[in-house]
Amino acid sequence: MRILWRVLLAAGLPVALIAAWWFGSAGSTDFYWPSLSTIIDAFGRTWTWEMFQEQVLPSLWRLLAGYLLAVLLGVALGALIGLSRTVRDLLEPVLEFLRAFPPPVLVPAAILLAGIGDRTKILVIVFGCVWPVLLNTIEGVRARDEVLSDTCRTYRITGLLRLRHLVLRAASPQIVTGARQALPLAIILMVISEMMAANEGLGFTVLQFQRGFQIPEMWSGVLLLGLIGIVLSLLFRLAERSLLGWYHGQRAGQREF
Amino acid sequence: MLEVKNLHKVYDGHGRRVTAVGDLTFSVPEGQFACVVGPSGCGKTTLLRVLAGLLPATSGEVRVQDAPVTAPPPGLAVVFQEYGRSLFPWLRVRDNVELPLKAQGMARAERRKLAGDALAAVGLSDADGAYPWQLSGGMQQRVAIARAVAFAPKVLLMDEPFAAVDAQTRADLEDLVRSVWQRLGVTLLFVTHDIDEAVYLGQRVIVLSAAPTTVAEDLAVDLPADRDQLTTRSDPRFTELRSQVYARIRKVQAPASEGASA
Numbered sequence: 001m002r003i004l005w006r007v008l009l010a011a012g013l014p015v016a017l018i019a020a021w022w023f024g025s026a027g028s029t030d031f032y033w034p035s036l037s038t039i040i041d042a043f044g045r046t047w048t049w050e051m052f053q054e055q056v057l058p059s060l061w062r063l064l065a066g067y068l069l070a071v072l073l074g075v076a077l078g079a080l081i082g083l084s085r086t087v088r089d090l091l092e093p094v095l096e097f098l099r100a101f102p103p104p105v106l107v108p109a110a111i112l113l114a115g116i117g118d119r120t121k122i123l124v125i126v127f128g129c130v131w132p133v134l135l136n137t138i139e140g141v142r143a144r145d146e147v148l149s150d151t152c153r154t155y156r157i158t159g160l161l162r163l164r165h166l167v168l169r170a171a172s173p174q175i176v177t178g179a180r181q182a183l184p185l186a187i188i189l190m191v192i193s194e195m196m197a198a199n200e201g202l203g204f205t206v207l208q209f210q211r212g213f214q215i216p217e218m219w220s221g222v223l224l225l226g227l228i229g230i231v232l233s234l235l236f237r238l239a240e241r242s243l244l245g246w247y248h249g250q251r252a253g254q255r256e257f
Numbered sequence: 258m259l260e261v262k263n264l265h266k267v268y269d270g271h272g273r274r275v276t277a278v279g280d281l282t283f284s285v286p287e288g289q290f291a292c293v294v295g296p297s298g299c300g301k302t303t304l305l306r307v308l309a310g311l312l313p314a315t316s317g318e319v320r321v322q323d324a325p326v327t328a329p330p331p332g333l334a335v336v337f338q339e340y341g342r343s344l345f346p347w348l349r350v351r352d353n354v355e356l357p358l359k360a361q362g363m364a365r366a367e368r369r370k371l372a373g374d375a376l377a378a379v380g381l382s383d384a385d386g387a388y389p390w391q392l393s394g395g396m397q398q399r400v401a402i403a404r405a406v407a408f409a410p411k412v413l414l415m416d417e418p419f420a421a422v423d424a425q426t427r428a429d430l431e432d433l434v435r436s437v438w439q440r441l442g443v444t445l446l447f448v449t450h451d452i453d454e455a456v457y458l459g460q461r462v463i464v465l466s467a468a469p470t471t472v473a474e475d476l477a478v479d480l481p482a483d484r485d486q487l488t489t490r491s492d493p494r495f496t497e498l499r500s501q502v503y504a505r506i507r508k509v510q511a512p513a514s515e516g517a518s519a
Contacts (some may be wrong), residue, residue: 089286121350146343150311154335155408165356246347250390 016100035218039223044214047224049064056224059190059202062118066125071179077136079167088138090142095134101114103128103189107196115184121201128189129182136178140171173247176240183236189227258284258444259308259412263317266303276428277303278468280365281317290438292455294502295465295473298512303449304470305416308446311337321412334410338417340398344389350376351385354404375407378440379433395426399433406437412444419454431458435484438458440458452506456480456499457489464502466509474505 018036025035034042047056079089103124116254144166152158152166168175192204206221241248266278276302285291295301302479306312308317334357335344344353354372363371365404379399382399389397398418411424415434419427430452435458438445455462456478464474478498480489489495 006410016284145342147337147339150306150309150335151337151343153311154309154329154333155360156329156331157360161356161360165345165348169345170403172347246388246390248446250346253390 016143032215034219038216042214043223046217046220055204055205056202058118058200058229059194060228062121062201063125063186063190065118066122066190067182069122069128070182070186071133072134073126074178074182075137075168075175076244077130078134078172078220079141079163081134081140082138083167094133099131101127104196107193109198116197116199120197121190125186125189126192129186132181132185133175136174136179136181137171140174141167142172144170173244176244180240183232184229187225188196190226195247221245231249258287258322259446260320261304261308261317262319264304264307264319264369265316265434266300266307266312267315268366278307279471281465281470281472282464283463283472283475285372285444285446287444288442289461290447290459291457291461291463292447292449293463293465294449294455294506295451296467296469296506297450299467300347300470301450301465302416304465305335305414305446309333309414313429326406331413332411334405334413336398336401336405336413336415336418338420338423339388340394340401341419342417343401344397344404345387346390347374348388349385350387350389350392350400353400354407355380357404357408366450371407371409372403375403378406378437379403395422395430398422398430402430402433402437406441409441410443412446413438413441414448417449418447427454432469432484432486441483451487452499453490453502456495456502457484457486462498462502464505464509473509476502 022036025033026037028035028038029251035226081091106124106127109176112125114120115122147171148166152162157165167195191203194201196205202225204220206225209218209221209253210216261283262282263280264281265499266276268275281304293301293304294448303312307314308321308326310321310326313327313363315451315457319463321333324330345356348356351369351372354375355368358368358371373382373385373493379402381396381403384392384396384400389400392400401418403421418434419430422430431454434445434447447455449458459478460475461478462476463472464476465471466473480492480498
């Protein structure tokens with residue numbers, strides 16, 4: 001009964017909004033605001049398996065490559081900075097400066113340096129997504145528990161074992177928070193970079209539809225981007241649940257007492 | 258064995274100098290169970306952290322197993338008061354006990370066996386697959402003790418390990434520590450603020466004065482080695498000893514409070 005209630009609560013608003021869109025736009029004659037049924041029609045016609053392979057898969061590949069690279073880089077650099085005062089003092093001013101750039105600004109420069117291929121887009125995604133991961137990792141690594149650190153020292157748990165079992169695990173709740181913030185950024189940067197410089201991909205395709213006045217097709221592309229976002233965040237939640245099971249369990253336990 | 262010679266520790270920071278340990282000298286021979294008691298804030302935890310090599314002394318010398326302590330010495334284990342924070346919440350009980358052994362490069366099968374034996378010794382064989390936060394406070398401290406037991410240290414330090422558990426659990430854990438000490442034959446330094454606990458557990462009670470800390474009294478506990486919560490605690494000799502320690506602590510506290518008001 002409670003599960004049913006929660007499902008109803010979670011699904012209630014989306015269903016209501018879609019219904020409002022459906023009925024509100026039904027019979028629309030506005031060229032730029034086609035009805036939802038027209039858009040869904042266009043969706044089925046546009047996003048065939050071939051189209052998916054040609055335009056969506058390259059985008060997804062760039063998205064994942066850029067995102068994963070950003071997480072990896074953010075965690076590695078964050079652990080280094082969080083562990084060492086010297087590295088922190090050395091890098092912090094430079095990082096503050098780099099962080100101030102809006103990532104899309106890099107696209108024109110990156111095109112000049114790396115062309116309009118995958119490399120440019122992945123670079124832009126990495127540059128935009130690395131910050132939340134990096135900053136959260138630094139915080140998490142620095143805030144590790146003193147007693148647990150002492151425990152590692154007395155039992156001589158050092159090196160890689162310490163990195164794996166103390167430093168990274170203790171920071172993992174913050175790392176996951178950073179990675180969660182970075183996910184929508186990755187999607188945004190993927191689309192932007194494809195709109196500015198590409199001859200294939202989702203962002204490129206949506207822009208082509210708009211320029212060709214294929215308005216329902218354009219909206220269907222927007223809808224597809226939204227769906228990709230939802231699927232990715234669901235996948236993220238699954239990964240989080242297996243990675244942070246201990247964290248949520250511990251917090252639930254503390255609330256009980 | 259443990260040696261503390263003219264240990265002096267000053268915390269210096271933010272323009273405030275706090276002398277935590279004044280001038281401390283004592284030694285604990287191999288295999289002895291020594292308890293350290295003292296009024297709160299007398300630098301018991303500081304002493305323990307210096308002994309464990311977690312904190313440098315300002316001056317004086319600390320030796321563990323005949324080697325001066327500059328970093329955490331090999332063959333020394335610590336059981337901390339904050340059991341909830343000294344266990345790895347992301348590791349199961351078994352893996353918590355095994356991790357120090359893994360750090361020594363011990364083979365998996367051997368680790369597993371030692372961890373299993375240690376958990377059995379503290380009565381937690383059934384809980385090896387649980388996470389620490391799924392256990393009660395007393396059980397978590399048992400896991401920390403099992404981890405120390407599996408590590409097979411030469412010297413074991415315990416920092417008010419039972420301060421945060423209820424009375425019944427505490428009595429059980431006290432008996433557990435006695436039996437672990439007898440089995441392992443370790444040199445054990447047990448820091449507590451509970452006088453009864455100190456007399457009940459130790460072969461010797463070292464009473465510290467209020468800060469700046471010195472040894473106020475060094476008392477041999479001549480109770481029989483076989484101790485029991487009921488009979489030992491009602492033994493007239495036990496009562497006598499605890500009164501002696503209590504009187505001593507009252508006395509060391511008094512001048513400090515006069516000094517504070519002056």
